[in-house]
Amino acid sequence: MEGLLSALIIIGIKILVILAIVLGVGAYLTLVERKVAAHIQRRPGPMVVGWHGLLQPLADGLKLLTKEDLFPRYGNKFLYNLAIVMALVPASLVFAVVPFGPEFEVFGIRVKPILTDVNVGLLLFFALGSLAIYAIALAGWASNSKYALIGSMRKAGIVISYEVVITFALMGPIILAQTLSTYSIVQQQIEQKLWYIWLQPVAFVVYMFAMLAETGRVPFDIQEAEAELVTGFTVEYGGMKFGLFPLVEWYVETLSLSAIAVVVFLGGWSPINIPFVGFIDPLFFLGPLSPFVWFVLKVSLLFLFVLWLHWTLPRYRIDQITSTAWKVMLPLTLVNLVFTAIIAPVVWR
Amino acid sequence: MDYMGFLIFLGVMLVLSLLLISLNSLLGPKTPESMEDYPYECGVPLYDLSAQSTFHQGYYLLGLLLLLFDIEAAFLFPWTVVYKHLGVFGFVEMFLFVFILTYGLLYAWRRGALDWQFEEEVFER
Amino acid sequence: MELRDLIGSIEFPKMALIIPELIVLLTGFLIFTLDLIFKRANYRLYTWISVVGYFMAMLYIAFNPSLSGSTFYGLYVRDYFSSFLQFFMILLTIFVLAFTYHYYKQKLSLYREFYYILSFALVSAMFLASSYNLITLYVALEGVSISFYILTALLRGDFNAKEGAFKYLILGGLSIALASYGAVFMYIYAGSLDLQKILTYSGQNKDLLILGLVFFLIGFAIKIGAVPFHFWLPDAYQGAPTPITAYMASVGKLAFFAPVVRIMPLVQEHFAYAWVITVGIISAMTMLYGNLVALVQKDVKRLLAYSSIAHSGYILAGIAVAKAIGLKAVLYFLVAYALMGAGSFLLLALLERNPQWENRMEEFSGLRFSMPWIAVSFMIFMFSLLGVPPSVGFVGKALVFTALSFDRLWWLAFVMILSTGISTGYYVRLVVLTFMKESSKSIKVESSFAEKVVIFVLTLSVVILGAVPIIIWSFASQSADILFKR
Amino acid sequence: MEKLGAQFPLISISMLIPTLGSFFVVLLPERFTKGISLISTGITFLISLYSLTLFDFSKGDVVQFYEHYPIIPELGISLSLGLDGLSMLMYLLTTLVSLVAVLWSVRDKQINHRIKEYFLWFLLTESFLIGVFASWDLIVFYVFYELTLVPMLFVIGIWGYKLRLYSAYKFFIYIFISSLFLLLGTVSLAVQHYKLFGRFSFSYFDLMNNDYPLGLGIFLFMLFFIAFAVKTPIVPFHTWLPDAHGEAPTAGSIVLAAILLKMGTYALFRFNIGLFPKVVAFLMPILVLWGIFSIMMASWFTISQKNLKRFVAYSSISHMGFVVTSMFLLNLEGFRASIMEMFAHGLTSASLFMIAGFIYNRLHSFNMDALKGSAKFMPLFAIITVITAYSSMGLPGGSSFWGKFLTVLSAREYTTQLALLVIAGAFFSVIYMLYLMKVLFLDTKEESRLVHFADIRGFKLSAFLLLVIPMFMVGLLPSLFFNIFDMSVKKLLLYVMHKLIGG
Structure with missing residues (x-):
């Protein structure tokens, strides 16, 4: 029983890590992409929200969440x-x-x-x-x-x-x-x-x-x-x-x-x-x-x-x-x- | 037991995705307008209410090719894993199999199954 | 079983047994390769390669008639029976090939695919004749069927061809589904995929076996074109290019009947009654329906298609008698019908080369004056299909009657007499039109040397093999005896 | 039954000669056709006469000139040819009538196109017919029996009169379907033999040993009987005959009436009586009455005909009724009567059809009204007509006399009433013949139109003579013919009685 419990806990931790990657890193990669793209094209990219636009993904997320649900x-x-x-x-x-x-x-x-x-x-x-x-x-x-x-x-x-x-x-x-x-x-x-x-x-x-x-x-x-x-x-x-x-x-x-x-x-x-x-x-x-x-x-x-x-x-x-x-x-x-x-x-x- | 983590993850992801789908209707504003859910086009009324009519048959062809090759791939996977134990016999068998597969591909290629998008239209005069 | 044991148990297949199949297959691949290499197709070359390849395979069978054994873990069996059927399959394929080039050229439908699909169909047909294993049968059945679907549709812009091929495809798919359902039930019953083991297994749940067998047989009945599963056949036969119709009526019949015939010796006491009743009733319906509907046809190709259905009925009547004499009769009749069917359809194919020809019945009038030898040959085929002695058709019917009377299936014999009587109507009408009516329109077709030879050989064989039936009989009898001793 | 092997394959040769002739007909140009046909049929006829001299009359019951070539040994099928007394007579009739038919066709106006084919079919028919009467294997018998259909289909369908296609069609369908029953019966006999003796056999000699329970016996008997009753024909099955005979060209009608009908009666005699003695004894009363019914009905039908050819055709049916009746009386006189009547009818019906054909050539009509008195102006022809008619009527001295007389005699062996019935039948058949004579000789109509007819001569006369002379021989010297078949008939009767008592 204890084995199962610990196994479950380990699984939970792993899932959390993966979720962090999927959603957290994934979201932040948008910023990375924009930055990289911008620098490739010799422009600064997002600069307003946060230092060098570090909070830009959060702002984007919030914006997306508060849109009207259309079908x-x-x-x-x-x-x-x-x-x-x-x-x-x-x-x-x-x-x-x-x-x-x-x-x-x-x-x-x-x-x-x-x-x-x-x-x-x-x-x-x-x-x-x-x-x-x-x-x-x-x-x-x-x-x-x-x-x-x-x-x-x-x-x-x-x-x-x-x-x-x-x-x-x-x-x-x-x-x-x-x-x-x-x-x-x-x-x-x-x-x-x-x-x-x-x-x-x-x-x-x-x-x-x-x-x-x-x-x-x-x-x-x-x-x-x-x-x-x-x-x-x-x-x-x-x-x-x-x-x-x-x-x-x-x-x-x-x-x-x-x-x-x-x-x-x-x-x-x-x-x-x-x-x-x-x-x-x-x-x-x-x-x-x-x-x-x-x-x-x-x-x-x-x-x-x-x-x-x-x-x-x-x-x-x-x-x-x-x-x-x-x-x-x-x-x-x-x-x-x-x-x-x-x-x-x-x-x- | 091996798959338990996978199943739990599946459940978590399902819940999560449902949550993400419903977030908009929970948090977003509700300002209905008459034309806001109109299909995205040039702004003129739709000639044809349904877009789900026909599309190029080349896509069917691609689907068929996928079916063929994926099934053949399914045959090849076990072989790849145990290839070490099969020796020359295994090599010959696989070679014949891949050979036939390649023949099929060449045939499709030769008959133009792979260039479907912009084939020249022939107008009979 | 461990992986290592499994790998260790791999045996090297006995290649000597499957050389004919291999030759035919390689012929197909050779043409395929040439087709991929060359931009322009050389149809004459393809034809010759096919003929040479098939001929070699045929010679191999002819020189090793008593070759027997099984390989690929019992998936493949070569015995006298399969050699016998395969010989005729290859022979008839060669005959059909003689007619294809000019026909397709006239119809503006030359496709190079034809040559290798034909060889793949032949290989599958050969495999169908030589296996007890449900898996092999399934794969071979698919091989033949898919090739036939394609071959049927190979007429450019012909609506009938498309319709026929589509119907064939739909019902063919159904038949394969049913056959595999049957196979599943049989597998549940006996835990084996080998028909020999399944049918001789004495398990508890006999209902399961009978259910499986009935499904399996119905699956094949669709392929054979037995009533009430025949709906695709007239359309497919009519729509297909006529040489292909000949091919389906000869090699196809041989192939699709082969597994059914092969399990005849395995019919056991406990389901013999179910076998006789099922097959007998299907046979009776097939004979009657095929002949009755053929009687009202105006289109000769369709008429011959219905007559093909009727002949399936006669063959099924022999199959209902699951005894050695029945098997012999069926084998003889199968080969006989393959020859007659191929001959009659090939003659039509020849005539269709005339652009004015529309396969209408009236067009046969006056044929005796425009093409006397073709008319004579046509007459012989018609009389043979009808069963006038001394033709193969007659001997086949007499043998089936013998088998029926052996089992005292008088009712089936009377149905057969009745339906043969009905068939007199249309066969004789064709002969009467050909020889006794004159027509203002004279239809002439130039035939190539190969076509002449094939028609001559087929016509002669229909008569000679009927007058001296021992030639086929000895092989049929021997293979039946071998199957029954097994 | 005993067999006497042939020193020399005489029957095969006589079958092969017409076939060979037909090959030559196909290969050589048209001007040789008639010559070749005449020569080959003539040679065959001579061979049959020669075989008559070789025939051992003291052993008439033995199958002589016996040849045996296996076809499928496993099933006991073999080409076994041979002649006993009965077959010998039929063989003679076949070759004779074939010769007559060819002789007639040489100068027939109706045969003016596709001459090669025409003679080809006649030569083939002769071969097949010899095969029918000489084969002792039931399957081989069946093969030849069916094969005769094909030439006749073509002869009727191509060279016949107005309704030829319909008639050819009807003829073929009737006979073909009915003979399928025969096929079933034949193979069933072989299977029965297998069940009794452990091996298949289609040989007549083996099948005679078969024994059946009565039910199965009746079933098999009926299978055979249906086929032969249609072929013979017995009345309810006769409807194909007037059409076929009426529409066929003259020579076709000759062969049809003189030989093809005999195939039916011959087979009834040979197989139905030979193979099912018990069944025949059981069914005898029905069959005899059926035969008499057939005579009477056919006679009435005959009188009501307007078409001369159909008239003759119906008269054939009534004669066949005699043959059937006397055959099933199952005594020596009956058997003799039956066979004599077969032979005699072969001669007279051929002759009658030739008369019809001859008149048609002159008048281009078969309508009896149009023919009134036409015989008057052709003396030779008139003489032949009279002889033929009286022969057919059964006047003493005529060929049919013995058949009818002996039938009455044999019926008398049972009861007088039966004999009276037979006599009544004979009476009707006399009426229609007399009616025919009256039409041809006594009635008159616009005589001036008829005077210019040329009388019969040349080929046609010789054809008539070939028939009229045997008619006299049958009528006046019957013992010549009785000698040929008596032994075999007696043997058969003995066998039947033996089976009835012993079994």
């Missing part, structure tokens, strides 16, 4: 609201399978900093990722507006295409690690003294592309396309309901996908890896905290990389995006799969 006249109310739930919940749930660091011991209890360490972690990730399509399709459909429908269809088409690409791209690392558990994948990388990015550069690049597409980042942000579609499928949403979509799409999903990328390709919480040499840890002075810091560092870097792309590149057309997925990405991943299957015995030794 499009010809829409379907149930599906309209369901779309939001379907967007938020799966995207957040992905964090359940993200390992933030190695197992450690506090007060005599061994804790794995991962909410659900199951042997099908990546499958869970794919399943949750696929559910995101429903949110998009439902949002566009339930709004019953032409812009929304077109946007949602485009987005759904993109997500559908890149879902396949992501699935196949991750197969190489899975072969090398022989497991679907995210925690074990990191462990395997540490054991084999090798980040999988060294063996799977193609898969990593493809994954990054897919990540941009899935999260609707430039150059794949055709569904938003402010100039043409007025933010696409969210056009009929207002207030907090509107706020949730970008939150989920741009920040929560980007974070979670970055986290998975880090876990699968960049060795998770492990320090810098050089092939044939091993791990070098410049942050050794942090002691037991260093893995967590490494993890956060890698995720942040990936996120900033995405932001950087977002504010520098133009955008593609929808058919260019999808045909890139099927004509370039997918063949690449298939080749990569076979290639991995051939070299895998070397890695296993």
Whole structure:
């Protein structure tokens, strides 16, 4: 009984941490993005609310909360609201399978900093990722507006295409690690003294592309396309309901996908890896905290990389995006799969 | 037991998202106007009340492709996990499988299933 | 079972058994590859590759007729029965191929997909003839069906083709669903997917088995086109390109009947009565309905489609007699119908190449003067379908009568006499029109050498195999004996 | 039954010659067609005469010239050909009538198009008919029995008169459907044999050993009987016949009436009596009365006809009634009467149809009103007509006399009343013949229009002679013919009685 209680408490703490990331960090990332964007474009960005606009996200949140609750006249109310739930919940749930660091011991209890360490972690990730399509399709459909429908269809088409690409791209690392558990994948990388990015550069690049597409980042942000579609499928949403979509799409999903990328390709919480040499840890002075810091560092870097792309590149057309997925990405991943299957015995030794 | 944390998290998220949905109607002002919930368009009355009519069939094609490849991926996952134990037999099997998969993709490509958006319209004169 | 044991138990498949299937499959893949490589399709090359490939597979079967065994953990079985059916499937596919190019060219519907879909259909059909396992049957059934849906719709801009294919698709899906429901019940009953084990298993819950078997049979009855599950068949047969109709009526019939025939020896005492009643009633309805409706048709292709339904009924009548003699009769009749059906539809395909031809019955009048040899061949097929000796149709019917009288199923025999009598009406009308009416319109079609050879061979085989029935009979009899000894 | 193997495959050869001839007809140009047909039918006829000299009359009950080629050994199907006394007679009739039919067609005005096909079908018919009468395997019998339909369908449908398509259609459908019952019956017999003896057999000799419970026996008997009753035909099943015979070209009618009808009666005799003796004995009264009913009804139908060909056709039905009646009387006289009547009717009906055809060539009508007195101006033709009519009527010296006389005799063996009934039937058949004679000879109508007719000559005359001479032979020297089939009839009767007493 005591075991159960402590387990529940640990679970509660983990959930709180994740929620903090999802909502707190997610919200603050809006500010980060605006700042980064502004500096890329040589302007200051938000400066008014708080020091250098530090309180800007709170102000935005409050503003969103105090908007009138509107509902499009010809829409379907149930599906309209369901779309939001379907967007938020799966995207957040992905964090359940993200390992933030190695197992450690506090007060005599061994804790794995991962909410659900199951042997099908990546499958869970794919399943949750696929559910995101429903949110998009439902949002566009339930709004019953032409812009929304077109946007949602485009987005759904993109997500559908890149879902396949992501699935196949991750197969190489899975072969090398022989497991679907995210925690074990990191462990395997540490054991084999090798980040999988060294063996799977193609898969990593493809994954990054897919990540941009899935999260609707430039150059794949055709569904938003402010100039043409007025933010696409969210056009009929207002207030907090509107706020949730970008939150989920741009920040929560980007974070979670970055986290998975880090876990699968960049060795998770492990320090810098050089092939044939091993791990070098410049942050050794942090002691037991260093893995967590490494993890956060890698995720942040990936996120900033995405932001950087977002504010520098133009955008593609929808058919260019999808045909890139099927004509370039997918063949690449298939080749990569076979290639991995051939070299895998070397890695296993 | 492994999934308990996941389930609890799911419950928490559901509650949270419902809360976030309802916050607006709780906190926001209520100033009804006759046209405020009108679908967003150019400002002229709608020609067609429902937008849920038809859309490009290319999306269906994408859906079909997703189905095909996702199912095939589902077949490949178990294989990837136990590939180490299967040896050459496993490699050949997988190679054939991926080969057929690639053939399907090539076929779709060749038949133009992948360039659906801007195909040239042919007007018969 | 541990993963390691599972992997350790992987056996290397006995490739010698499935070489024919492999050859056919590789032929399809070869054409597929060529099709992907070349921008412009070389239809002549594709045809030749198909023919050579199929011919090799056929020769392999012909030279190893007694090859038998099972591989892939019992999923695949090759025995005399499957070799026998597969031989005819491949042969008829080659025959059908001879007619396709000119036909499609005339209809402006040349699709290169046709060649490899045909080979995939053939492979699936071959697998359908050689398995006891519900999973293999299911997959093979899907393979044949999906190929047929596509092949049916391969006429550009033809409304009938689309309608037929769509109906076929809908009812075909239903049939597969029913068959798999049946499979589920049988699995619950016996805990096995192997039909041999299921049907010989003596479990408690016999109702479950009968329910499963009935669902399974109904699933196949839809595919076969048995009344009251036949609604797709006339439309699909009429809508499909005529060579494909010939293909469906010959290879399709062989394939869809094969599993049903294969479980005939497994009919056990405790459900034999249910078997006889179910199959018998379906058979009686099929015969009567098919012939009655065929009688009022004006369109010859549709008429032949209904006659195909009626022939399914005759074959089902033989299946109702789950004894060795019934199996032999059914095997003979199956092959006989495959030859006759293929021949009659292929002749229509030839005639349809004339742009004036609309498949109306009256258009047959005067055919004797414009195309005398085609008319003679058509007459022979009609008489064979009717069952005039000495044709394969007659021998088949006589054998089915023997089987029925063996089981004292007099009522079914009388229904069969009645329906054959009804069928006299339209078959003879066609012959009468062809030979005894003259018409102002003279319809001529240039036929290629291959087409002439195929028509000649089919016509001759219908007569020769009927006059010297021992040629097919010895194989049918032997495979039936082997199946029953199992 | 015993079999006597053939030294030389005589029957196969005589079957093959017309088939071979038909091949030549197809291959060679049209001008050779008639010659080839005449030669091949002639050769076949000569072979049949030759076989008559080889035939051992003292063993008339033995199947001679027996040939045996297995077809499906497992099912006991084999091509077994042979002739006993009865078959011999039918074989003779077949070859003779075929020759006559071809002879007639050579100069027939009706046959002016598609000549190759026409003779092709006749030659094939001859082959099939020989097959019917010579085969001792029931399936092979059935095959030939059905095959004769096909040529006749074409002959009626292409070269017939106005209603030819309808008639051809009706003919085919009636016979085909009825013979499906025969097929069922045949295979059921083989299955019964399997259940009794453990192996399938379609051989007549094996099937004679079968034994049935009465119920099953009646069932199988009825299956056979339906087929043959339609073919023969017995009255309620006869409606196809007037159409088919009436619309067929002359030669077609000849073959139809003279041989195809005999197939029915031959088969009734051979199979229904030979294979189901007990059933026949059980059903005898019904069958005999049915036969007499058939005679009377057909006679009345005949008198009411206006069309000469239909008239002759109906007269055939009434004659067939005699054959059936006497057959089912189940005694020696009856059997003899039946077979003699078959042969005699083969000759007279062929001749009558030729008369009708001849008149049609002159007058282009079958209407009896239009034909009134037409025979008067063609003396030779008139003589032939008279001979034929009297033969048909059953006048002593005419060919039908023996059939009718012996029928009465055999009916008398049961009761006098039955004999009187038969005599009544015979009486009716006399009436319609006399009526025909009256129309052709005594009635007159616009004589001047008729004077210019050319008399019969050449091919047609020889065709008539080929029939008229045997008519006299049958009438005046019946023992010649009795000798051929007596032994086999006696043997059959003995067998029937044995079964009745022993079983």
